[in-house]
Structure formats: structure tokens, C-alpha cells
Amino acid sequence: MPDILESKNLQQLIEVLSADGYRVVAPTVRDNAIIYDEIATVADLPKGWTDKQDGGNYRLEKRKDDAFFGYNVGPHSWKKFLHPPVTRLFRAKLEGNGFQVVPEVEETPDFAFFGVRSCELHAIAIHDRVLIDEQFVDPVYQARREKIFTVAVNCGQAGGTCFCVSMNTGPKASFGYDIVLTEVLDGERHYFTVETGSEKGAEVMSKIPLRKAEAEESETAEKIVAETVLQMGRYLDTTGIRDLLIRNYDHPRWDEVASRCLTCANCTMVCPTCFCSTVEDVTDLKGHAAERWRKWDSCFTLDFSYIHGGNVRSSAKSRYRQWMTHKLSAWIDQFETSGCVGCGRCITWCPTGIDITEEVRAIRETEVSD
Amino acid sequence: MLGRANPMLPMICGIERVKRETHDTFTFELTPPCDYSFAPGQFNMLYVFGVGEVAISVSGDPSKKEALVHTIRAVGSVTKAICKLKGGGSVGVRGAFGSDWQIDKAVGKDVVLVAGGIGLAPLRPVIYHILANRAEFGRVSVLYGTRTTGDLVFRREIEQWRGRFDLDFEVTVDTASADWRGDVGFVTTLIRKASFDPLETVAMLCGPEIMMRFSIAELKKLGLTSEQIFVSMERNMKCAVGFCGHCQFGPAFVCRDGPVFRLDHLEPLFGKHEI
Amino acid sequence: METLEPILAEHPFFRELARPDLHLLVGCASNVVFEAGTTIFREGEDADSFYLIRQGKVALEAESPERHSVIVQTLGKGEVLGWSWLVPPYHWCFDAKAVDLTRAIALNGKCLREKCDENPRLGYELLKGFARIMAERLQAARMQMLDIYGTNT
Numbered sequence: 051m052p053d054i055l056e057s058k059n060l061q062q063l064i065e066v067l068s069a070d071g072y073r074v075v076a077p078t079v080r081d082n083a084i085i086y087d088e089i090a091t092v093a094d095l096p097k098g099w100t101d102k103q104d105g106g107n108y109r110l111e112k113r114k115d116d117a118f119f120g121y122n123v124g125p126h127s128w129k130k131f132l133h134p135p136v137t138r139l140f141r142a143k144l145e146g147n148g149f150q151v152v153p154e155v156e157e158t159p160d161f162a163f164f165g166v167r168s169c170e171l172h173a174i175a176i177h178d179r180v181l182i183d184e185q186f187v188d189p190v191y192q193a194r195r196e197k198i199f200t201v202a203v204n205c206g207q208a209g210g211t212c213f214c215v216s217m218n219t220g221p222k223a224s225f226g227y228d229i230v231l232t233e234v235l236d237g238e239r240h241y242f243t244v245e246t247g248s249e250k251g252a253e254v255m256s257k258i259p260l261r262k263a264e265a266e267e268s269e270t271a272e273k274i275v276a277e278t279v280l281q282m283g284r285y286l287d288t289t290g291i292r293d294l295l296i297r298n299y300d301h302p303r304w305d306e307v308a309s310r311c312l313t314c315a316n317c318t319m320v321c322p323t324c325f326c327s328t329v330e331d332v333t334d335l336k337g338h339a340a341e342r343w344r345k346w347d348s349c350f351t352l353d354f355s356y357i358h359g360g361n362v363r364s365s366a367k368s369r370y371r372q373w374m375t376h377k378l379s380a381w382i383d384q385f386e387t388s389g390c391v392g393c394g395r396c397i398t399w400c401p402t403g404i405d406i407t408e409e410v411r412a413i414r415e416t417e418v419s420d
Numbered sequence: 421m422l423g424r425a426n427p428m429l430p431m432i433c434g435i436e437r438v439k440r441e442t443h444d445t446f447t448f449e450l451t452p453p454c455d456y457s458f459a460p461g462q463f464n465m466l467y468v469f470g471v472g473e474v475a476i477s478v479s480g481d482p483s484k485k486e487a488l489v490h491t492i493r494a495v496g497s498v499t500k501a502i503c504k505l506k507g508g509g510s511v512g513v514r515g516a517f518g519s520d521w522q523i524d525k526a527v528g529k530d531v532v533l534v535a536g537g538i539g540l541a542p543l544r545p546v547i548y549h550i551l552a553n554r555a556e557f558g559r560v561s562v563l564y565g566t567r568t569t570g571d572l573v574f575r576r577e578i579e580q581w582r583g584r585f586d587l588d589f590e591v592t593v594d595t596a597s598a599d600w601r602g603d604v605g606f607v608t609t610l611i612r613k614a615s616f617d618p619l620e621t622v623a624m625l626c627g628p629e630i631m632m633r634f635s636i637a638e639l640k641k642l643g644l645t646s647e648q649i650f651v652s653m654e655r656n657m658k659c660a661v662g663f664c665g666h667c668q669f670g671p672a673f674v675c676r677d678g679p680v681f682r683l684d685h686l687e688p689l690f691g692k693h694e695i
Numbered sequence: 696m697e698t699l700e701p702i703l704a705e706h707p708f709f710r711e712l713a714r715p716d717l718h719l720l721v722g723c724a725s726n727v728v729f730e731a732g733t734t735i736f737r738e739g740e741d742a743d744s745f746y747l748i749r750q751g752k753v754a755l756e757a758e759s760p761e762r763h764s765v766i767v768q769t770l771g772k773g774e775v776l777g778w779s780w781l782v783p784p785y786h787w788c789f790d791a792k793a794v795d796l797t798r799a800i801a802l803n804g805k806c807l808r809e810k811c812d813e814n815p816r817l818g819y820e821l822l823k824g825f826a827r828i829m830a831e832r833l834q835a836a837r838m839q840m841l842d843i844y845g846t847n848t
């Protein structure tokens with residue numbers, strides 16, 4: 051049986067985490083969207099807000115209740131904390147005929163992620179495979195990753211572009227959290243069921259006022275999540291998807307979608323699993339000191355595939371195809387998992403509303419079999 | 421997992437010697453980082469202070485541990501900056517990365533190396549290895565094509581190799597002045613003339629993709645299968661360790677799964693456009 | 696006298712040709728040798744034969760816009776030199792020079808044209824062989840033109 055945390059005591063969870071030295075980052079309203087940033091109190095949470103999402107469309111609306119987590123995922127994802135958009139890799143300084151490299155000594159922040167959805171836990175698990183490889187480890191990612199405290203939230207509703215059920219990634223958190231909450235608004239009552247997923251989680255829970263749940267309370271919570279399953283805004287048939295896309299590299303649909311794609315790279319920036327990066331070198335004015343920076347990059351940019359003599363993927367068609375076949379097909383070969391967790395961000399934030407589920411459907415339905 | 425080295429941090433290596441190969445290509449001998457070793461076909465990331473980092477294959481003798489050798493053609497900002505460096509200067513080195521030519525698979529067989537332009541550099545360690553273990557291999561042909569005679573690298577060495585009876589080293593150029601006594605034509609014509617047993621041959625190709633495509637067609641016409649053909653692929657590279665995503669070719673990371681691939685592992689995408 | 700038939704039959708160009716056809720061609724064939732440095736033919740001259748190279752190397756040269764001689768192709772053992780005898784006005788388009796001592800079988804064009812007119816099937820077989828070579832050469836020439844090694848970019 052889970053424990054119960056009354057909604058009026060949610061603030062205490064934040065306080066305990068802060069007292070334990072965590073920087074609590076959570077959803078918060080900024081510029082008409084729910085983003086992730088550091089918060090101080092529950093008042094910073096998007097209480098009473100929800101988001102309406104559809105292809106190329108995102109709008110905040112007031113809810114009729116005071117739910118703290120009554121919305122889905124916004125333009126940010128936790129990757130901005132674990133795999134920062136901009137990182138200095140090292141500094142170097144001239145010395146005699148040569149130079150010296152000065153490694154980064156970074157004080158890695160301890161983050162408590164507050165309000166992580168199931169699809170996002172899966173996205174983090176995917177980055178673990180990419181950046182903590184058997185052979186090579188990204189120390190920037192690993193250092194941050196090892197320290198996070200994760201408060202997950204089971205989704206009490208699905209967004210208009212959500213399809214975690216298709217991707218087997220939600221809406222109920224099944225791993226990767228220290229604590230998981232389910233928010234219940236039942237008439238006058240407003241509480242969370244709380245379950246722990248780790249020793250760290252249990253320790254934090256021991257410091258907040260909890261009581262054992264009644265059978266009826268935990269059933270209500272489970273019913274809420276079960277209903278979310280039925281509300282998915284999108285559906286993607288993943289049957290044989292790896293081979294489907296390999297077979298259809300020359301499908302005319304790629305030309306069609308390319309005519310709508312602006313190659314703006316929005317989808318890759320909002321996607322919680324996209325990990326591509328580039329590097330930039332800078333020097334001071336005298337040229338005595340140099341720095342090497344890593345920055346998020348996107349396979350939609352023209353230069354991404356540049357090799358001496360030209361860009362390998364110069365058409366929009368080839369770049370969209372690269373992105374989508376990577377997500378849904380090549381990723382399986384590379385990391386033994388899909389690269390898509392069904393969060394719907396790329397659909398919502400595409401200025402022309404290109405919908406990955408729709409593109410797969412179009413290819414599946416019009417496959418020219420030979 | 422603490423203690424595992426940061427794969428993005430270069431080691432500093434001094435430049436011992438620079439040799440001019442052609443008007444735009446230079447061979448660098450570096451002091452290798454400690455414990456450095458490589459297999460023929462592997463590459464390093466070379467960092468030039470404040471300018472950037474590029475993927476460059478090791479072109480030296482794998483049995484000579486005292487020097488780390490790279491042959492670099494100046495084509496853009498980083499390679500031009502490297503080619504301006506002199507003996508006594510230094511570069512950053514990360515590596516060795518990637519797959520190798522798997523020479524052991526060629527033991528007991530005829531070997532055909534097909535190189536185009538700077539593509540001879542990653543194959544030179546194979547030549548060194550074969551010559552040092554000559555009895556292990558059957559007939560060995562090196563077929564090398566460049567634009568003009570002025571673009572030939574390793575000229576002195578090639579002269580020596582051409583003088584050997586246990587190595588068939590053929591050179592062809594796209595055009596030449598009338599005093600050139602070598603071949604003029606596309607590399608594929610050399611493949612047709614080389615002597616090897618198609619059933620018992622391993623072919624290793626390195627050069628522009630279009631050259632490799634036509635060479636593969638020619639080798640297949642003569643009876644080789646994709647399992648007998650190895651190619652070295654080139655893609656934009658920023659990290660060399662599978663983190664940056666730039667080098668992808670379908671499901672492969674060229675930096676980690678390549679640069680050398682057995683051809684059947686790249687099919688059916690090899691030869692398609694804009695992959 | 697020993698006939699050239701076995702030598703013809705061995706050359707890759709004729710390997711696929713049926714024996715009776717070969718037999719017809721032998722009458723047009725003769726053995727030739729060119730010392731290194733000799734000119735085999737010159738651009739504009741009458742093209743009255745083609746050559747099956749058995750040994751050595753031949754360079755095809757053209758005059759570059761800067762009026763230097765440039766080699767556009769070399770041919771060696773097992774290859775065929777010349778197809779201008781096939782197409783009117785039957786004039787050579789390049790200079791051909793022996794780079795090394797070169798041995799070849801020359802096939803007389805006028806003689807061949809007569810045999811082919813009498814025996815169109817033989818003509819067809821020969822044309823197929825030449826079409827294949829011309830396609831290969833055209834493709835190679837395009838690659839050479841393309842500057843695929845990116846030297847000048």
C-alpha cells in the first residue's frame with residue numbers, strides 16, 4: 051500500500067530536498083508555456099494550469115481545479131540539465147612552442163528533478179545508454195546523472211500529442227525514480243499517493259508527514275492513471291517499424307513531408323532523446339588562450355553532414371529522413387531501444403505541425419511492396 | 421566508474437618532423453602519447469590550438485612504436501592550420517579510434533588494395549604489415565589513383581615498392597604530361613588488369629565514395645562478393661566516440677563501428693544518395 | 696607458317712567469340728612490334744586498323760589548350776587500341792605512342808569491314824565487343840573529368 055501526502059504538505063517535500071542540498075528544478079510557467087527551472091516553493095509550480103496541445107499548437111489554459119500536475123510535457127526536457135546545451139570541454143594556453151590543456155574542474159550541481167513523467171524517465175534511460183557507453187563515458191553527463199534525485203509523477207491525463215502507450219513508456223512510471231507521486235483530486239480532497247523507488251527516496255520520505263493509504267485511496271489513484279491510458283492524443287503502430295523504414299528509404303512520402311518541413315530543427319531541440327552536439331573553438335584576442343565548447347546541434351542543419359567538397363545531406367528530404375529513421379529504426383540497432391518515447395513534443399512544437407505518427411502511418415499504408 | 425579517462429581531452433604530442441609530400445599534403449611524425457598503439461585503418465582526432473579538431477588516419481608503420489605518423493592534405497581551416505605547423509610545435513591527439521582493416525582475415529589470400537588520392541594514407545600501414553609478414557599472403561596488388569602525377573604521395577617509397585617482385589604496385593593518374601611513363605586512366609582499369617583469384621581475395625578500398633562505388637562494381641564483375649570487400653568511410657566527425665551523432669551512416673556510427681566496414685554490413689544503404 | 700589464331704583466341708577481347716568467327720578474322724590479322732617511343736598513329740591520319748595489345752604500354756595523347764602534349768589514357772596488355780576504323784570518316788582522334796616496347800596484333804580495318812559486310816552476324820559480334828569497350832572508356836573518361844579526388848576544389 052502506498053503512502054499518502056496531503057497536497058498542503060507538498061511544500062515540505064521541496065523543503066526537505068532543499069535542506070538536503072538539492073537544487074529543486076520543476077515545471078513552472080514562463081512566457082505562456084510550462085518549462086523546467088529552479089523553484090523555491092510550491093507556489094512556483096503551474097498550479098491550476100493545463101496545456102492544450104496539437105500539431106504545431108500549444109496553449110495554456112486555466113483548469114477548473116487546483117491540480118499541481120494537471121498538464122503534460124512542455125518545450126523543455128530534463129536533458130538541458132543532464133546534457134547541457136553549452137559546455138566547455140577544456141581550456142588551453144600557449145606555452146613555449148606548444149600549448150597545455152587545462153581540464154575542466156566543474157562543481158557538478160545536485161539536482162532534484164521534481165515532476166518527471168514516465169516518458170521522460172525512459173528518455174533519461176535512453177541517454178544513459180548513449181552517453182554512458184561500455185567503451186566511452188561522457189563525464190559531464192555521468193557526473194550530473196549520478197547525483198540527481200528524481201521525483202516522478204504518474205500522468206493523471208494525457209496530452210493531445212502524447213503516445214507513450216504506443217511506445218510502451220507510460221503513463222505510469224515503472225522505474226528510474228526515487229519517489230513517484232500520483233495526484234488525486236477527489237471532490238474536496240487533494241492528496242498524492244507516494245511510492246518509493248530507492249533508498250535515497252525512502253530516506254527523504256521518512257522526513258515528510260505521510261500516512262498509510264486507505265485501499266480506496268490507492269484504488270482511486272490507480273484508476274486515474276488507467277484512464278490516462280485511454281486518453282492518448284496520438285497512436286503509433288510500431289510493428290516491425292525498424293524494417294518498415296529501412297525498406298522504404300525511397301518512399302515518395304519523404305518528398306511530400308520535405309515540402310512541409312522548414313528544417314528549423316525545433317523537433318530536435320525539444321526532443322528529450324536527441325543528443326547530437328557540435329564543437330566550437332574560441333581564442334582570446336591575443337591568441338594566447340583557447341577554449342573548446344560543446345553545443346547542442348541538429349541533424350536538420352545543412353552543415354551537420356559537411357565533409358570536404360559538400361554536405362552529404364543537402365536536401366530537406368534527406369535530413370527529415372535521417373531524423374525519423376534514426377529515431378524509430380537505426381536507434382534500435384545502435385542502442386537496442388527506440389529513440390522515441392512518445393512524448394509528442396516534436397509534433398506540438400513543429401511550426402507546420404508535422405506529426406511523426408502520421409508520417410509512419412502514411413508510409414505504412416502506402417508501402418510499395420515488391 | 422571514476423577514473424575512466426575523459427575521452428574528449430586531447431594528449432599533447434610534439435611534432436618531430438614534417439615532410440612535404442605534394443603541394444598540399446604533408447606527413448607528420450609525432451611523439452606518440454605513452455602506451456599508444458593502433459591497428460591499421462584506425463584514426464586519431466588531431467587538435468590544433470584554438471582552431472579545431474579533425475579526424476586523421478594513422479599512416480605509419482604499426483610495428484614502429486617510436487613515431488606516430490599522419491599524412492594530411494590541407495583542404496580547409498583545420499587541415500590548413502596543421503599543415504602550417506613545423507617540427508618542434510605540438511598538436512592535441514585523441515585516439516586511436518575506430519575499426520581496422522582486419523588484416524588477419526586476408527591471411528592466406530590474395531590481397532587487392534585500391535586507393536584514391538589521400539586514401540593511400542590509411543592503407544599504408546597495411547602495406548607495411550604485409551611486407552613485414554609477406555609469406556602469410558598470396559599475390560598482393562596495390563592500385564593507386566590520383567588526379568595528376570603531382571598529387572602522388574609517398575613517391576620515394578612507391579618507387580621502392582614498384583621495384584619489388586613480391587608486390588604489384590600500380591599507379592594511374594587522370595591526366596599526365598607526355599613524359600609520364602606510368603598509367604593514365606581511372607583506377608577501375610587497374611582492377612581489371614590486376615592478377616588475383618577472385619574466390620580467394622580480400623579487397624580493401626579507401627578513397628572518394630564514388631571511386632569506391634565503381635571499384636566495387638568492377639570487383640564484383642570479376643567475382644568478388646561483398647563479404648570479401650572492405651571499405652573505409654568518411655563522414656563529418658566531431659567526437660569520434662559515438663556522442664555527437666555527426667558521423668552516422670544509417671545505423672552505423674562511422675567513428676565507432678567504422679571507419680572500416682565489411683561491405684555487406686553497409687548494405688543495402690551503401691551507394692544510396694544522401695545517407 | 697604458324698597462324699595467329701591461337702594468339703587471337705587468347706586475347707580477352709576475342710575470348711567470347713566463336714571459333715568459326717575467329718577463323719574468318721585471322722586473314723585480317725598481322726603481328727606488329729613498336730619500339731618504346733615510336734608513334735603508332737597520329738590524330739587525323741586514316742584509321743585503317745585496330746590493335747590487340749599483347750605486351751607493353753601505349754599512351755593516347757592529345758594537345759592541351761596550352762599546346763602541351765597530355766596523356767589522356769594508357770592502354771596495356773589485354774586491351775584494345777583504336778575504334779576509329781569503325782566509324783566514318785575513319786580518322787584517328789588521338790596520337791598513339793608506345794611508352795614501352797609494345798607487341799600487338801593489328802587487324803586491318805578495310806579487310807574487317809568487308810568481312811562484316813559479307814557476314815552481318817560477325818559484324819554484330821564485333822560491334823558488341825566494341826560497344827562494351829566504348830562504354831567502359833566513356834565512364835572512365837567521365838570519372839577522370841570529374842576530378843573525384845577533389846584536387847581543385
Ligand SMILES: Cc1cc2nc3c(=O)[nH]c(=O)nc-3n(C[C@H](O)[C@H](O)[C@H](O)COP(=O)(O)OP(=O)(O)OC[C@H]3O[C@@H](n4cnc5c(N)ncnc54)[C@H](O)[C@@H]3O)c2cc1C
Nearest residue numbers: 357358474475476477492493496497498499655656657679
Ligand atoms: C576516419 C577519417 C579518416 C581521415 N583520414 C584522413 C587522413 O589520413 N588524411 C587527411 O588528409 N584527411 C583525412 N580525413 C579527412 C579529414 O578529416 C578532413 O579533410 C578534415 O576534417 C577537413 O577539416 P578542415 O577543417 O580542414 O576543413 P573544412 O572544410 O574547414 O571543414 C570544416 C569541418 O567539417 C568537417 N569535415 C570537413 N571535411 C571532412 C571530412 N572529409 N571528413 C570528416 N569531417 C570533415 C570537420 O569537422 C571540419 O572541422 C579523414 C576523415 C575521416 C572521417
Ligand code: SF4
Nearest residue numbers: 169205212214220221
Ligand atoms: S507521453 Fe505519457 S508519460 Fe509522457 S506526458 Fe504524455 S501521458 Fe505522460
Ligand code: SF4
Nearest residue numbers: 321390391393394396
Ligand atoms: S521523436 Fe518526438 S515524440 Fe518521440 S521522443 Fe522525440 S519529441 Fe518525443
Ligand code: FES
Nearest residue numbers: 660662664665675
Ligand atoms: S564522430 Fe561523434 S558520433 Fe561519430
